[in-house]
Amino acid sequence: MKKKNKDIFLLCKKRNLLCIFFTLALIISFFIMHNKRYEEETTSKEKALEKPSDMISWKTTGISKYNGNYHFVTNSKDKKYYYLTKTNNKGELIFYKKLDGMAHLFRLNKNKSNEIRYTYFYCPETDNINYICVDQTGLVVLNENYEEIDTVNSINNIDGHDYIYVDDYDYIFQTNDFSSLEVGGENIEIMCSLIKEIKKGKEQIIFNSCNHKKMYYFLDKSMFDEIGPNYNYLHFNSFVIDPKDNNILVSYKNISSVIKINRKTGNIMWILGGKLDQFGLSKKQLFINQHAIKLEEDGTILIYDNGDEIRNSRILEIKIDEKKKKIMKYESYNLDGVTTGIWGNATLLNKKKKTFLVDYGIGGNADRPDFEEINFKTGKIDFSINFPNQVVTNIYKG
Numbered sequence: 513m514k515k516k517n518k519d520i521f522l523l524c525k526k527r528n529l530l531c532i533f534f535t536l537a538l539i540i541s542f543f544i545m546h547n548k549r550y551e552e553e554t555t556s557k558e559k560a561l562e563k564p565s566d567m568i569s570w571k572t573t574g575i576s577k578y579n580g581n582y583h584f585v586t587n588s589k590d591k592k593y594y595y596l597t598k599t600n601n602k603g604e605l606i607f608y609k610k611l612d613g614m615a616h617l618f619r620l621n622k623n624k625s626n627e628i629r630y631t632y633f634y635c636p637e638t639d640n641i642n643y644i645c646v647d648q649t650g651l652v653v654l655n656e657n658y659e660e661i662d663t664v665n666s667i668n669n670i671d672g673h674d675y676i677y678v679d680d681y682d683y684i685f686q687t688n689d690f691s692s693l694e695v696g697g698e699n700i701e702i703m704c705s706l707i708k709e710i711k712k713g714k715e716q717i718i719f720n721s722c723n724h725k726k727m728y729y730f731l732d733k734s735m736f737d738e739i740g741p742n743y744n745y746l747h748f749n750s751f752v753i754d755p756k757d758n759n760i761l762v763s764y765k766n767i768s769s770v771i772k773i774n775r776k777t778g779n780i781m782w783i784l785g786g787k788l789d790q791f792g793l794s795k796k797q798l799f800i801n802q803h804a805i806k807l808e809e810d811g812t813i814l815i816y817d818n819g820d821e822i823r824n825s826r827i828l829e830i831k832i833d834e835k836k837k838k839i840m841k842y843e844s845y846n847l848d849g850v851t852t853g854i855w856g857n858a859t860l861l862n863k864k865k866k867t868f869l870v871d872y873g874i875g876g877n878a879d880r881p882d883f884e885e886i887n888f889k890t891g892k893i894d895f896s897i898n899f900p901n902q903v904v905t906n907i908y909k910g
Contacts, residue, residue: 560604567595568902572603576885576895578861581606583618583908585632586899596632603897609658620910621677628656631677633670651675651683664710674750682711684718684760686748691722702728703744707751707760707773718760719778721746730767730787750804756811763805763815768798770805770813772834782834784813790837797842799828803873804857812841816856818873825850825876827858827868845888851876855905865889871907883907 558581563569566588582599594615598607611634618632635649649672653662662681664670669687676684689704704722708715721727728745747766754761759775769786773779783790785799799817806814808829815828824847831841845868853875861867866888872880881898882905897907 558600558606560600560606561608563605564595564608564610566590566593567597567608568899568904570603570904571881571898571900572896573881574885574893574895576601578867578885578909580909581620582883582897583620583630583910584904584906585616585618586904587902596630599897601895603895607658615652616672617675617906617908619677619908624679629661629677629680630654630656630658631675633672633675635672651685653677653680671748673748676751676753678709678711678753681713682709684709684751684753686751688744689720689722691725693725693728695728700743703746705746705748705762705764707762717778718775719762719773723778724780727767727788749802752805752807754807754811761805761807761813763802765801765803765818768800768802770802770815782837784830784832791832791839792837793839797839797844799826803852803855804871806859808860808863814858814860816852816858816871816873818852818856819850821851823851824848825852825856825872827870829860847872850880857906859909861885861909862887867894869907869909871905873905874903 568586568589584597586595586597594611594613596609596611596615596618597605600606613634615632615634621629621631623629631651631653633649634652649670651664652660655661664683671686671688673686678684685708687706687708689706690701691704692699693702704720706717707719708717745766746764748762749765750763752761759781760773762771762773764771767786769788770784772781774781785793799815800820800823801818802815803818804816808814812829812831815830817826817828819825826847827845829843830839832838833840850872852873855873857871857873859869861869868886870884870886872882881896883897884893885895886893
C-alpha cells in the first residue's frame with residue numbers, strides 16, 4: 513500500500529494535470545459511494561408497490577435524510593374509500609390497506625415489550641370538507657403484520673383529535689361532557705373536556721374541566737362572533753405523557769394554553785400560555801390557537817402555533833423550569849406566509865440542524881406542499897410531499 517501511494521505521489525509530481533484529474537475522480541467516487549450507502553441506510557427495505565388505480569396520487573421532492581417511514585391516510589378518488597398509507601423516505605408506496613370508512617391519525621407505536629403496534633382512528637361520520645372524524649370515533653390496533661388485535665368501540669364517545677397509545681389494551685382519549693354556567697345573569701350550556709384512560713376495558717376519568725369552569729372566562733373570545741349553545745370553551749386538540757413523572761400535557765386551543773395535569777389526582781399542575789399563563793411569556797412569545805404539542809427528549813415542549821390573521825404560524829420550542837415557573841429557553845421558527853386554520857403539527861428530526869417535519873394542516877398554507885422537512889439552519893427543504901387538489905393531514909414519521 514505504501515509503495516502504491518508513493519507511485520501516485522511521483523506520478524502527481526511529474527504530471528500535474530493528471531494528478532488533478534485523478535484527485536477529482538477519487539472525490540467524486542467517494543461522494544457517489546457515500547450517497548449510495550446513505551440511501552441504503554435510510555430507505556426502508558420494504559419493496560415499493562404500485563398504487564391502486566383509485567388511490568389519489570402525490571408528488572415528492574428530494575429524499576428524506578432521516579430514518580423512518582411516513583404514515584398517513586389517503587382517500588380514494590371518488591372519496592368512498594380510505595387507505596392506510598405508508599411510504600419510504602423517497603415517497604414510494606410500501607404499504608396500503610383499503611378501509612370502508614373514514615380514518616386518520618395512522619401511527620406506529622411500540623408496546624412495553626418493544627413490539628410494533630399500528631394504530632388509527634376510524635369513524636362512520638365525517639366532516640366531508642376537512643376529512644376528519646367528528647363524532648363516534650373508535651380506535652383500531654394492529655400488530656406488526658397489520659393484523660387487528662384490538663378495537664375501542666365508538667360508543668365511548670371518543671373525540672377524534674388525538675389519542676395516546678400507552679400499551680396493549682391501555683389507551684388515553686378525550687371525550688366531551690356538558691354542564692351549565694352563569695354568564696351575564698344567564699345560564700348557558702358549555703362543553704367540558706374529559707381526559708379518560710381505558711385500560712383492559714375499564715374506564716377511569718383523569719381530568720374533568722367541568723370542575724374548572726372558571727377557565728371559561730379566560731378563553732380567546734376573538735375567535736367567535738357569538739357564544740352559542742354547547743359552547744366548547746376549551747377545545748381540546750392534542751396531548752402527550754411526560755415520561756419523567758407520567759403526568760399529561762394537554763393543548764387547549766380556545767384558551768391558547770398548554771396545561772399539565774396530574775394523572776393521579778386530576779389537578780392542574782401549571783398553565784403555559786394564554787391569559788392564565790404562569791411562566792411570564794411576553795406578548796410576542798404567547799402562542800395563539802395552537803394545535804399539536806410534543807415533548808422532545810430533553811423535556812423541551814414542541815408546539816405548533818397556528819397563529820391568527822395578524823401573525824403567521826410558527827414552530828415553538830419552549831424549555832421550562834416547572835418548579836420555579838420560568839422560561840429557560842425559547843426558540844421560534846416562523847412559517848412565512850402560513851396561517852394554518854385547522855390541525856397543524858411539527859416533529860423534530862435533528863436538533864443540531866434545527867430540522868423539523870412540518871405538517872401544515874388544513875387551510876392557510878399558501879402554495880406550500882402538504883408536508884415538508886425543513887432545515888431552519890440553512891433554510892433548505894430536504895423533502896416534501898404534496899397532494900394536488902386533495903386534503904391529507906396528520907402525517908407521522910417512524
